[in-house]
Amino acid sequence: MATDNNINLIEQFLQSILAEEPLYFLVSVKIKPTNNIKVFLDGDSGLPIEKCVYFNRKLYKFIEEAGIYPEGEFSLEVSSPGIDEPLQLIRQYQKNIGRTIQVVFTDDTIKEGVLETVAEADIMIQCTTGKGKKAVTEQVLIPFSNIKSTTVQIKF
Template identity: 50%
Template sequence: MAEIIEKVYALLEPLLDGTDIFVVNIKVKPTNNLKVYLDADSGFSITKSSSVNRKLYAAIEAAGMFPDGDFSLEVSSPGVDEPLTQMRQYKKNIGRKVTVTDKEDKEVTGMLREVTDEHMVLEVKGKKASDPVKSTEIAFSNIKKTVVQIIF
């Protein structure tokens, strides 16, 4: 599986060169179902997804990775419930509400205000409306997962 992922990544890299699209994850199911999760600094639209899908599918076929043609390809953005995994995702989501789970399984929810290489800063509201808003710095080394919260 790792070999297939490396080959897909190698075929994908030139397709993304010069764009703001980046790879979040690549998964391979035992049935040769390839799942490629991408994101973009400006948002990953259906148009971008289908364009990459067509080009990558053609590149996989041209490379002869699956001589019998027995593979399927899905290109999409990670689901809204998927944790952030890359620094670019953190930076892209500045100004959005996130829930951070630390390595001791403690959760804190707040507005993502700042991202550096070592930590992030959340603006956290108090329990009561009269409580002051405080800035909380969280080291990336202490984060188990961070999930963007969808506000309706």
């Protein structure tokens, strides 16, 4: 399928662009049937809008020069994943240490807690159950293999 080849090509272009920008990393590339290319990047300290514009311009030039879309009929969006998007990479987990996350397990049970540590194969969260004097705080080790999805919870 041509779209898969295009995704691979675009990912290769991005890797060469990001090789010069070690604070930023690729999360995913999606291409809609309308040749709308959506690139999600992230950074260890976030992804400022100026960097999105910079990466968009560089990538756009690569795509044009490669002639992936001979008629030039494509659109390109470069952004960071929304806060409601599930974490996909260990590097995303690491940048969210100290934040409250919600983990949906492969059996669809849910646990919420503060992300404390991230290792190659698992994460550790601190969960508090109960209120006041009856509150119990525990650390829970969760293997990545047991995680269906993880999202950062915004607390106001």
